[in-house]
Amino acid sequence: MTFKTIIEPFKIKEIEPINVTTEEERVKYLKDAFYNPFKLKSEHVLIDFLTDSGTSAMSSRQWAAMMEGDEAYAGSRSWLKMEAVIKDLTGFEHILPTHQGRAAERILYGYLGGKGKVFISNTHFDTTRANIEFSGAEAIDIPVEEAKHPMLDHPFKGNMDVKELERLINHYGPENIGGVILTVTNNSGGGQPVSMKNAKDVKQVCNKYKVNYFLDCCRIAENAYFINHRETGYEKKTYKEIAQEMFSLSDGCVMSAKKDGLVNMGGFLAVKDKALSDACTNLLIITEGFATYGGLSGRSMEAIAVGLEEVFEPDYLKYRIRSTAYLGEKLYKMGVPLIYPIGGHAVYIDARAFYPQIPVEQYPGQAMVCELYLKGGIRSVEIGSVMFGKKDKDGKFIPAPNELVRLAIPRRVYTQSHIEYVIEVFEKMFEGKENVKGMKIIEEPEFLRHFTAKFERL
Numbered sequence: 001m002t003f004k005t006i007i008e009p010f011k012i013k014e015i016e017p018i019n020v021t022t023e024e025e026r027v028k029y030l031k032d033a034f035y036n037p038f039k040l041k042s043e044h045v046l047i048d049f050l051t052d053s054g055t056s057a058m059s060s061r062q063w064a065a066m067m068e069g070d071e072a073y074a075g076s077r078s079w080l081k082m083e084a085v086i087k088d089l090t091g092f093e094h095i096l097p098t099h100q101g102r103a104a105e106r107i108l109y110g111y112l113g114g115k116g117k118v119f120i121s122n123t124h125f126d127t128t129r130a131n132i133e134f135s136g137a138e139a140i141d142i143p144v145e146e147a148k149h150p151m152l153d154h155p156f157k158g159n160m161d162v163k164e165l166e167r168l169i170n171h172y173g174p175e176n177i178g179g180v181i182l183t184v185t186n187n188s189g190g191g192q193p194v195s196m197k198n199a200k201d202v203k204q205v206c207n208k209y210k211v212n213y214f215l216d217c218c219r220i221a222e223n224a225y226f227i228n229h230r231e232t233g234y235e236k237k238t239y240k241e242i243a244q245e246m247f248s249l250s251d252g253c254v255m256s257a258k259k260d261g262l263v264n265m266g267g268f269l270a271v272k273d274k275a276l277s278d279a280c281t282n283l284l285i286i287t288e289g290f291a292t293y294g295g296l297s298g299r300s301m302e303a304i305a306v307g308l309e310e311v312f313e314p315d316y317l318k319y320r321i322r323s324t325a326y327l328g329e330k331l332y333k334m335g336v337p338l339i340y341p342i343g344g345h346a347v348y349i350d351a352r353a354f355y356p357q358i359p360v361e362q363y364p365g366q367a368m369v370c371e372l373y374l375k376g377g378i379r380s381v382e383i384g385s386v387m388f389g390k391k392d393k394d395g396k397f398i399p400a401p402n403e404l405v406r407l408a409i410p411r412r413v414y415t416q417s418h419i420e421y422v423i424e425v426f427e428k429m430f431e432g433k434e435n436v437k438g439m440k441i442i443e444e445p446e447f448l449r450h451f452t453a454k455f456e457r458l
């Protein structure tokens, strides 16, 4: 028998209360936060869709494993467990633990980067781009054409434009390519999956020119689900086998375990090449910690070892992907413009289409993020010109390709009734939407400005 309702494949053993706030209270909280939800206190948030990063609920098995944490400085038993799980999953010989994804990025891209180097990706995540640019290198995004059309239905909108990849390698010269990075799923590009065929095509080009090919594999389990359900030839493979095949194509990977590692903190870097691993290990020891903990506690490494196994459980992945799609499809039917099909970890709303009266230089995404908080206490994040907008040499505004708002769904945290509430808040978002005004930045830092910028309403 098959049922329409996909239940959460877990029971609740422990609860964390949510503070219920009123709209009047939220008006004040948002003003105090300079209209930037990153500055809100989490106790003032009802439903926190800011990120799916580090916000997962751990399982009883993970909590139990944490008690086994071996906090030895060197050669910790917990490290050996984590290392074994990652070796089995990725097939890479050299594993370096890091406190989170960006630490692995800084080490790897800092080492391979520098002035004159170029990195090419389907889409660099914001911390990836920041670490590459901070090293002096350049980061170029080449998603496939389909990715640029939010409503276009295509099974693998996360793919990289392989023709453009080859053109860029020839243009810059293979010796100047720091690395090619395939982000699976493509977070900034809408949480869209990458096909195995695309991963193979990228490998072929990288092999031909002998350039490094890395996976940013934060959501490799979610990506494997989509491959299993959408790509011919993979219906019978397990999710883990699909992930293993994808790893086998690349020279290494960077992972934030705060995503598909199902933990609150952690990450790693894994590479095939010993010389590269040795160079990275030197950098690891300087800033992260000794090579057998890299900034992680023994108990955190235990939780990662269990999380990386649990994330491939079929019932979990089905619930995960289908419940994200449930929210997205309800909003879509209501007429909310969004990236379609729905990605794995988040629903991405096209704020420019929702608020056509707000010009891009007045940040329609940031306006929507504020409205969602005021109306329903929902915290979300702008992925548009606040995050990726630039100024040219003459100070002229260059907008991001899209003005999106991301509703990122924490793993195993919210139930269907929370989601029904969010859907109701969106019904209210239509009331008076034509009167919503844009935003102005009044203060911003040099890098990753979306985290700390201050705004004013126009």
Ligand SMILES: *Cc1c(COP(=O)(O)O)cnc(C)c1O
Pocket (backbone or CB within 6 Å): 053, 100, 101, 102, 103, 125, 127, 128, 183, 187, 216, 218, 255, 256, 257, 258, 259, 266, 267
């Ligand atoms: C989260 C993320 C990172 C960075 O990881 P942190 O753990 O937040 O430092 C890198 N790439 C992608 C695709 C991510 O989603």
